[in-house]
Amino acid sequence: MEKVRMGIGFGGWRLGTPSAATMFELIDKAEQWGIDSIWLSDHILDSGAHPELDTPTMLAAIAARTTRLKMGPSVLLVPLRHPVIVAKIFATLDYLAPGRVICAVGLGANPKEFDILGMTIEHRAGKLDEGIVLMRKLWSESHVTFNGKYYRLEDVTIEPKPARRNIHLWVGGRSEFALKRVARLADGWFASRVTPQQFQEGRQKIAECARAYGRAAADIEAGLTKFVLWPACPPADLIEQVDRFAHRLIPEFSAV
Numbered sequence: 001m002e003k004v005r006m007g008i009g010f011g012g013w014r015l016g017t018p019s020a021a022t023m024f025e026l027i028d029k030a031e032q033w034g035i036d037s038i039w040l041s042d043h044i045l046d047s048g049a050h051p052e053l054d055t056p057t058m059l060a061a062i063a064a065r066t067t068r069l070k071m072g073p074s075v076l077l078v079p080l081r082h083p084v085i086v087a088k089i090f091a092t093l094d095y096l097a098p099g100r101v102i103c104a105v106g107l108g109a110n111p112k113e114f115d116i117l118g119m120t121i122e123h124r125a126g127k128l129d130e131g132i133v134l135m136r137k138l139w140s141e142s143h144v145t146f147n148g149k150y151y152r153l154e155d156v157t158i159e160p161k162p163a164r165r166n167i168h169l170w171v172g173g174r175s176e177f178a179l180k181r182v183a184r185l186a187d188g189w190f191a192s193r194v195t196p197q198q199f200q201e202g203r204q205k206i207a208e209c210a211r212a213y214g215r216a217a218a219d220i221e222a223g224l225t226k227f228v229l230w231p232a233c234p235p236a237d238l239i240e241q242v243d244r245f246a247h248r249l250i251p252e253f254s255a256v
Contacts, residue, residue: 005036005037006035006036006245007035007036007037007038007039007070008026008030008035008037008038008039008242008245009038009039009040009041009074010023010038010039010040010041010053010058011040011041011042011052011053012041012052013235015233015234015235016234016235017051017053017235018235018238019235022235022238022239024061024065025239026238026239026242027061027062027065027066027069028065029239029242029243029246030066030069030242030246031065031066031067031068031069033242033243033246033247034246035069035242035246036069036070037069037070037071037072037102038062038069038070038071039071039072039073039074039104040053040055040058040059040071040072040073040074041055041073041074042055042073042074042075042076042077043077043110043113044077044080044113044116044117045110045112045113045116055073055076056089056093059071059072059073059093059101060092060093060096062097063093063096063097063100063101064096066097066100068100069100070100070101070102071093071097071100071101071102072101072102072103072104072170073103073104073105074104074172074190074192075104075105075106075170075171075172075190076103076104076105076106077105077106077107077108077113078105078106078127078128078131078132079107079108079114079119079123079124079127079128079131080108080113080114080117080119082151083130083131083132083134083135083138083151084134084138084151084153084156084158086103086131086135087134087135087138087139087158088138088158090103090135090139090162090167091138091139091158091159091160091161091162091167094162094163094167095160095162095163098162098163099163099164101167101168102167102168102169102170102188103135103167103168103169103170104169104170104171104172104188104190105128105131105132105169105170105171105172106128106171106172106173106190107124107125107128107173107178108121108124109121123150125177126149126150127150127151128181129181129185130148130149130150130151131151132169132171132185132186133146133148133185134146134148134151134153135169136166136169138156138158139158139161139162139165139166139167140161140165140166142157142159143155143156143157144156144157168187168188168221169185169186169187169188170182170186170187170188170189170190170221171185171186171188171189171190172189172190172191172192174191174192174193174194174198174202176205179202179205179206179209180209182206182209182220183205183206183207183208183209183210183212183213183215183217183220184209184213184215186220187219187220187221188220188221188222189202189203189206189220189221189222191222199222202222203222206220206222207220
């Protein structure tokens, strides 16, 4: 049986955004308690009554306060950003926290977020596919030239390179197109809001497609091997809730 690794979700604070001091306390305690990872929801515009903090900025704060925790977005909306900027941001994060950053990416679904940036949502899939390929080249090569449909550049180098000249890149989504994208381009699948049966079917589909693309399915991780708790409580109760999570649920799952 695969080891279950547990993470905490940051963002989507439906009952109020915690203070900066509370967030930092939670990050520090998560490091002490043996929690595997912290995951941040990503939006340019606020999607509810409470503001979303900027994802790369929060990842940098987590990297600066920890030495063990893994971290990543769940998921970063790459079509809303130029992939050269995303590649530079994540190379910098990997420099601050070598080997601890996972870049989980997705399409985005809110047309207004695209509109305010002068983009159209119709091209998001093609931009994501090209963005993934371009970011991998920028992390592993120097003097990159790229001629795609959506992105073109000549003789571009990003330094410093990631510690492994690569950053684990996962793709979110559960449509057939998303699963094929995982099989073609990703190191992992970030599954969200799926039943156990849907999760198993998704993994089988990814394995079938990976074989068709000449890839080994065993090289593709699945995000639900990380159990992620999204706190659902007022900010004043946040630390206590995650404390119970860390000291009751983690030992129970570890004993399985």
